[in-house]
Amino acid sequence: xxxxxxxxxxSFKLDAxxxxxxxxxxxxxxxxxxxxxxxxxxxxxSYLLGPISGVAPSKVPGFEVMxxxxxxxxxxxxxxxxxxxxxxxxxxxxxxxxxxxxxxSYSIYSGKPKLDGLPATFGNEKECTTxxxxxxxxxxxxxxxxxxxxFEELNVICRSSVIKNKGxxxxxxxxxxxxxxxxxxxxxxxxxxxxxxxxxxxxxxQSVNANRVISESSRGVTSAQSSPFxxxxxxxxxxxxxxxxxxxxxxxxxxxxxxxxxxxxSTRMVMGINPNNFTWKLEADSLFETPEVVMVYSSEGLGAxxxxxxxxxxxxxxxxxxxxxDRPILVNNWEATYFDxxxxxLLELATEASKCGIEMLVLDDGWFGARxxxxxxxxxxxxxxxxxxxxxxxLTKDVNGLSMKFGLWIEPEMVNPNSDLYxxxxxxxxxxxxxxxxxxxxxxxxxxSRKEVRDSVYAQIKHVLDxxxxxxxxxxxxxxxxxxxxYDLPSDRQQELSHRYVLGVYDIMNxxxxxxxxxxxxxxxxxxxxxxxxxxxxxxxIWASDDTDAIERIRxxxxxxxxxxxxxxxxxxxxxxxxxxxxxxxxxxxxxVALSGTFGYELDVTKLSQEEKDLIKKQTKxxxxxxxxxxNGDLYRLSDxxxxxxxxxxxxxxxxxxxxxxxxxxxxxxxxxxxxxTNIKLQGLDPNAKYYVEQHVGGIEPIGTDSESVGxxxxxxxxxxxxxxxxxxxxxxxxxxxxxxYVIQRVPGDYTAQLLHFVRVKE
Ligand code: DGJ
Numbered sequence: 001x002x003x004x005x006x007x008x009x010x011s012f013k014l015d016a017x018x019x020x021x022x023x024x025x026x027x028x029x030x031x032x033x034x035x036x037x038x039x040x041x042x043x044x045x046s047y048l049l050g051p052i053s054g055v056a057p058s059k060v061p062g063f064e065v066m067x068x069x070x071x072x073x074x075x076x077x078x079x080x081x082x083x084x085x086x087x088x089x090x091x092x093x094x095x096x097x098x099x100x101x102x103x104x105s106y107s108i109y110s111g112k113p114k115l116d117g118l119p120a121t122f123g124n125e126k127e128c129t130t131x132x133x134x135x136x137x138x139x140x141x142x143x144x145x146x147x148x149x150x151f152e153e154l155n156v157i158c159r160s161s162v163i164k165n166k167g168x169x170x171x172x173x174x175x176x177x178x179x180x181x182x183x184x185x186x187x188x189x190x191x192x193x194x195x196x197x198x199x200x201x202x203x204x205x206q207s208v209n210a211n212r213v214i215s216e217s218s219r220g221v222t223s224a225q226s227s228p229f230x231x232x233x234x235x236x237x238x239x240x241x242x243x244x245x246x247x248x249x250x251x252x253x254x255x256x257x258x259x260x261x262x263x264x265x266s267t268r269m270v271m272g273i274n275p276n277n278f279t280w281k282l283e284a285d286s287l288f289e290t291p292e293v294v295m296v297y298s299s300e301g302l303g304a305x306x307x308x309x310x311x312x313x314x315x316x317x318x319x320x321x322x323x324x325x326d327r328p329i330l331v332n333n334w335e336a337t338y339f340d341x342x343x344x345x346l347l348e349l350a351t352e353a354s355k356c357g358i359e360m361l362v363l364d365d366g367w368f369g370a371r372x373x374x375x376x377x378x379x380x381x382x383x384x385x386x387x388x389x390x391x392x393x394x395l396t397k398d399v400n401g402l403s404m405k406f407g408l409w410i411e412p413e414m415v416n417p418n419s420d421l422y423x424x425x426x427x428x429x430x431x432x433x434x435x436x437x438x439x440x441x442x443x444x445x446x447x448x449s450r451k452e453v454r455d456s457v458y459a460q461i462k463h464v465l466d467x468x469x470x471x472x473x474x475x476x477x478x479x480x481x482x483x484x485x486x487y488d489l490p491s492d493r494q495q496e497l498s499h500r501y502v503l504g505v506y507d508i509m510n511x512x513x514x515x516x517x518x519x520x521x522x523x524x525x526x527x528x529x530x531x532x533x534x535x536x537x538x539x540x541x542i543w544a545s546d547d548t549d550a551i552e553r554i555r556x557x558x559x560x561x562x563x564x565x566x567x568x569x570x571x572x573x574x575x576x577x578x579x580x581x582x583x584x585x586x587x588x589x590x591x592x593v594a595l596s597g598t599f600g601y602e603l604d605v606t607k608l609s610q611e612e613k614d615l616i617k618k619q620t621k622x623x624x625x626x627x628x629x630x631x632n633g634d635l636y637r638l639s640d641x642x643x644x645x646x647x648x649x650x651x652x653x654x655x656x657x658x659x660x661x662x663x664x665x666x667x668x669x670x671x672x673x674x675x676x677x678t679n680i681k682l683q684g685l686d687p688n689a690k691y692y693v694e695q696h697v698g699g700i701e702p703i704g705t706d707s708e709s710v711g712x713x714x715x716x717x718x719x720x721x722x723x724x725x726x727x728x729x730x731x732x733x734x735x736x737x738x739x740x741x742y743v744i745q746r747v748p749g750d751y752t753a754q755l756l757h758f759v760r761v762k763e
Contacts, residue, residue: 011043018299021035022040093171178290188207194227203558214258221525222529230259231245244296251534281496309564329357329600330360341387357617358600368382376418379421380421391468395468412457450486454507527546575604634655650663677744692730695757699745
């Protein structure tokens, strides 16, 4: 296991989980990719280069260019004959743009280094091993260190690079991507995630061919339009079979991912910071570190890929203490009141909510400065005492008096022109001097590449948090970057602004969680426009979408949870008709869909009927019963949840396979279904164990379920009855449930949902 160097073949083999990754120094010079896939024992697989070996520059002098466009490279550069997408592009002071990387040396060590100022996965010396390969351009005195960390228990390889200018003159980095995979063959599809506001993370699948497929953002944030995920998959791939080579970027700004079939039979996929709007001036004797790309391999389809990402992110990325803990059930006042609230209204909401089992009130936008509507106040982080008499200190005390926690919304990266902050510091906004910046939601983005701007805003936020008992922060970000210009950067560094901005965001997120380690922290960007692994490092949960419609949420949550654990996915029950779609769905369905996320409410509890309030009481109990499973279990998609037609079904199975929670949402009711039901083949159970349905919510309940207490079940199990029990609860083997399936009885009506809890019979 781990990483092996074969001295004779000059090759490296990385073993991660049950996958292997092999590279080789080709022709004594070029670091080439040879193999990625299921575990192999071999360390020398150079035979796979086949005919390419014949055109090695040293063997056929005079034909170097031919080899360049055929070789599979680990960190390709342009200008020497490789016309596919490159990882590194430079420009010298003389204006030339060629650099030639030659293999130089390597080191292997246990553990994983931190990335300076950047979020990254972490692991200790027992969990992971790191390989650093040094390549050099001797003429430029440029050194590139390629880092590969393997997680021994997971099919994961994390990559980043460090580019060092060891010369005496500056070099401009025009492109510095983090990873390249030159996969062998071309018979692939490529998966990526795209969308829009309130429609995030819609899965797209297309064929790989010579036309480059690009997924990117140049909006300053990862964006709702594209997510930094790309996967090459074999044509037959589905949830349970086929090869998957996935990349996910641990970064929260402009990104670029592409995929293309080259002319020599391989397929190149790259990922990194978007070269568009990026040039980095690398002074003599300085370095640039690229953010991390996480590569996951699965030979068992998309389901296994998802579970690998979830395990990695839960255990090796989310660093806040809440990562693995119970989270309070919250009610957020945004869709309940928008800007129209005062302390009386908030306390009424909290009082009713607490009676239903809700545990935290989150005060959203509108509590500060002159913020009565959205064209003012951003930048002025002091409480508006016209709206909240007595201030936040008093409000938090009153809310705590109801045995509820208190959470608060902030949008620290922004400023309205109509604010004290902007009036005092108009040059603190990202803008080009003498050009009027474009407004979006009547706001500008603050220039967080500048430390004094960050310090000033952070001091205000810290003051608020120091003076009120705030236990949760929702950090929002509601516009994209335009008018890229910083009043502070010299002309040859203006193109660094977007990346410096992201580093500034990370700096403040880091200060926040360092100064307030117990704070539960949720990120948000007009919904899920910054739902990425970079943010997840700081923030254990992220608001997935402003679209709270339960039916729309099926696709959004499926796309989001392709890489991200359910425990990270902000998901609330909201009022109907839904504010984004106008759709009316049953209260139960909204609760059942939200249970597959962090769970909470986003509605005015004071306006609900008694029946609905009773449902909240049931749902909050259900949350406490099942959240440990949702948070820690393995996700299995049991239907096409990315493009659901009549129904969507997924399950979460505990790691020890002792229980499984199945969610079934009926999107359309069709007549024939009532007679037959829908057969769902479960996954991930113990084939040799027996299971029974312990609780069934929202459907036609099998005898002896739901109303029964856990104590009753235990007594019944202890009696050791097998097969159909005397009290009518059927025991079914895991093998039967996975191969024969389980028939979900359909109920009349669109948008109904069912939740089935399967429990393993104790032996
Ligand atoms: C956008 C967020 O996604 C919403 O949840 C809400 O917080 C608003 N911003 C407030 O302005």
